[in-house]
Structures are given as structure tokens and as C-alpha cells.
Amino acid sequence: MTTPASATTPATTPGPAPAPRTAAVTGAEGFIGSHLVEALVAAGHRVRAMVQYNSFSSFGWLETLPKEVLDEVEVVLGDVRDPGSVNGLVRGAEAVYHLAALIAIPYSYRAPHSYVETNVTGTLNVLEAVRHLEIPRLVHTSTSETYGTARTVPITEDHPINTQSPYAASKAGGDRLADSYHASFGTPVVTLRPFNTYGPRQSMRAVIPTVIGQLAAGKRTITLGDLRPTRDFTYAEDTAAAFLAVGTAPAGAVVGRTLNAGTGGEISVGDLVALIGKLMDAEVEVVQDEKRVRPADSEVMRLVCDAGRLRAATGWAPAHSLEEGLARTIEFFRDPANLARYKTDLYNV
Structure with a gap:
């Protein structure tokens, strides 16, 4: 006689699902940071998100x-320039994503000290916290601006580091600190160096929202700086995926x-302006504004x-073409509620 399996095999009760991994994110309120928070939550993480303290x-x-998404996010008001804020943010996290930075290149000509305080000293505070609290992984954010004008392509x-603005210099300073902490203390840091990211929620200090925002507001004569520079544009969701990778x-x-x-x-x-005009079915006239020229x-x-190297290490590759990403960005700016968040008549430094 065959004995029923239930008589010989003890019943098993499924155990509790593993707790979601906690990821801490600095600069979470920003353009790329908010997309990263979404990506982390979608991947099953619990997120502790630092937002720069403000009285509002x-x-x-x-x-x-x-x-x-927000149900899986703990928002913490703080400042990367303050070591105590950073320690509280990262304690107990399995991974820290450090995105907090001052990023506007034109403003770095006006206020270089603030860039050093945030982008260098702030990074130092994050490195110290990760080191002393023994966090398993730190992802530090660099920028392609540290390369300066390309000497070889791609x-x-x-490629040599050639910092051509105070912003780029401050970011390179943070990068070198990250390298030194890995070499000196074994801090488990990886530096991601995104090229130009674009997409919904980007500030109008950047060229793509500047063009799309002005056209969405009904303008057909738009003001820009130099039209000659070339850039490698990556859609925001793809950049967030690179961070997660x-x-x-x-x-x-x-x-x-x-x-x-x-x-x-x-x-x-x-x-790029011509392509956006085509996608928005708009005839565009460009006027160069000297204030916007570096x-x-x-x-x-x-x-x-x-x-x-990123592809070989992680399998990451962008999932969106430039045209696809621009179409989704245009859709975002054409929503009146989104457009109302922007001041399309101002030069956003």
C-alpha cells in the first residue's frame, strides 16, 4: 500500500516574506532623485529619502x-552639509545613493563656495557616515562635466579629467574623495558618472525643458545660449536604472x-531644438541670449x-531612444498642472 505523502511529510508553513531592503537616498526630492526613488520602490526596496530642510x-x-510609492518612502528633512543629518539618514541602510548636489553650472560662477560646501564637504560627510556605520554599498554620483570638452570620442x-567650471571642479573633488576612501579604508563605494539626463520633472535650467517648456507655453521664438555644443542625452528612467544596477x-x-x-x-x-520642434509640430525661431552663453x-x-564598462559589469543598457524620451517629456510639459510648476518667462540659472 502506498502511504499518502501527507502522512510522511511534515506540513510546511510559509515563513514571513523577507523584509524589504532599506535604501537611503540623498537629493531624493530632485529630478533624478525622485525617479530613482520610484525605481527603488518598484524593485522592492524601502526608501529613506533625504530632502534638504526648508521651512515650507x-x-x-x-x-x-x-x-x-510614497507608502514605501520615509522622508527625512536634513542637509548633507551636516554630519548628524547624514548619520541619521544612512544608519541601518543596506545601500546609500548619494545624489545631493548643487548642479547648475551658471550659478557656480556666482556662488562657488556653496558648491564646495555641498558637493565636496557634503560628499565627505556621506563617506564618513558610510565608513563608520559600515554600510555595505555607497553609490556616489559624478557627472560627465568632469571630463570637459572631449579629447577623444566616445x-x-x-579620459582625462578637465574641469571647466566651478561646478565640475566641485564634483571632481567629491569623486576624488570617494576614490581615496575606497583606497584608504576599503569603503564600498562605486561612482556612477551619468551623461546628460533629461525627462519629466527636470529644471528649466537645462536645455530640453527650456525648449519644451517655452513651446508648451505657446512661444515660438525661444531664447537659448550656444547652439553648437553636442551632448549625449539619457532618459531619466534609464539613468535611474543605471543607479539601481x-x-x-x-x-x-x-x-x-x-x-x-x-x-x-x-x-x-x-x-535638438529642430527635433523638438518637429515632435511638437511647431515652427521654432531661436534667439541667442548672451546671459545663457558660458x-x-x-x-x-x-x-x-x-x-x-557599465554594460559589461551590470548588463545595463538604455531602454529609450531620444525620440521616445522626448515624446514622454513633451507629454509631461503639455499637462497644464505640470507646466504651471515652471516659470517659462524667466531665465532659470
Whole structure:
């Protein structure tokens, strides 16, 4: 006689689901930071999100995320320039994504001290907290601006660093600190160096929202700076996916490395304007505004990415073409509620 399996095999009761991994994010209220928070939650993480303290208790772009996303997010008001704020944010996290930074290049000509305080000292505070609290992974954010105008293309991670603005110099300073902490203390840091990211929620200090925002507001004569520089534009969701890739990859594949994230394509600002005009079915006249032109030796004329090392280490590749990403960005700005958040008549520094 065959004995029923139930008589010989003890019944098993499924155990509790594993707790979601906690990820801490600085700069979470910003453009890329808010997209990263969404991506982390979608991947099953619980997120502790630092928003720069302000008396309005504004959570920035996090306030626009769906409720089901925000239910998995703990918002912490603080400041990366304050070590205590940073320690409280990262304690107990499995991974820290450091995106907090001052980013506007034109404003860095006016207020370079503030860039050093946030982008260098702030990064130092994050590194110290990760080191002493023994956090398993830190993803530090760099920028393609640290390369300056391309000397060879596409730009690999071996390209010389050539900082042509105070902003770029401050970011390179943070990068060097990250490298030194890995070399000196074994801090488990990986540096992601995104090229130009664009998409919904981006500030109008950047060229794509500047063009789309002005056209969405009904203008057909728009003001810009130099139309000659070329850039490698990556859609925001793809950049967020790159952060998640280096934050979750095996340590041996990424820790201690700097990895570029970009599409490998380039387009001039002038051709970009023409493409946006075509997608928005608008005849566009461009007027050059001298306020928007960088000093001659500070303008970065060409940036195009080689992301081969990131792809080999993590499998990451962009999922959106430039046309697809622009179409989704145009849709965002054409929503009156979104457009109302922007001051399309002002030069956004």
C-alpha cells in the first residue's frame, strides 16, 4: 500500500516574506532623485529619502509620486552639509545613493563656495557616515562635466579629467574623495558618472525643458545660449536604472570603480531644438541670449559616452531612444498642472 505523502511529510508553513531592503537616498526630492526613488520602490526596496530642510516642509518632486510609492518612502528633512543629518539618514541602510548636489553650472560662477560646501564637504560627510556605520554599498554620483570638452570620442572612464567650471571642479573633488576612501579604508563605494539626463520633472535650467517648456507655453521664438555644443542625452528612467544596477550588482563587479552611463549617441543643441520642434509640430525661431552663453574657456563643446564598462559589469543598457524620451517629456510639459510648476518667462540659472 502506498502511504499518502501527507502522512510522511511534515506540513510546511510559509515563513514571513523577507523584509524589504532599506535604501537611503540623498537629493531624493530632485529630478533624478525622485525617479530613482520610484525605481527603488518598484524593485522592492524601502526608501529613506533625504530632502534638504526648508521651512515650507516641501518634499519637492516626491510630492508628485503616487501614494502607493510614497507608502514605501520615509522622508527625512536634513542637509548633507551636516554630519548628524547624514548619520541619521544612512544608519541601518543596506545601500546609500548619494545624489545631493548643487548642479547648475551658471550659478557656480556666482556662488562657488556653496558648491564646495555641498558637493565636496557634503560628499565627505556621506563617506564618513558610510565608513563608520559600515554600510555595505555607497553609490556616489559624478557627472560627465568632469571630463570637459572631449579629447577623444566616445569618452571612456580613462579620459582625462578637465574641469571647466566651478561646478565640475566641485564634483571632481567629491569623486576624488570617494576614490581615496575606497583606497584608504576599503569603503564600498562605486561612482556612477551619468551623461546628460533629461525627462519629466527636470529644471528649466537645462536645455530640453527650456525648449519644451517655452513651446508648451505657446512661444515660438525661444531664447537659448550656444547652439553648437553636442551632448549625449539619457532618459531619466534609464539613468535611474543605471543607479539601481550599480547599487545591486555583485560587489566584485562594481565596488571601487567609476562607471559611465550614457547612450553613445550625440546631438547638437541646434539639431535638438529642430527635433523638438518637429515632435511638437511647431515652427521654432531661436534667439541667442548672451546671459545663457558660458565663458569661452568654460563651455564644454562635445560630450559622448562610452558605457561599455557599465554594460559589461551590470548588463545595463538604455531602454529609450531620444525620440521616445522626448515624446514622454513633451507629454509631461503639455499637462497644464505640470507646466504651471515652471516659470517659462524667466531665465532659470
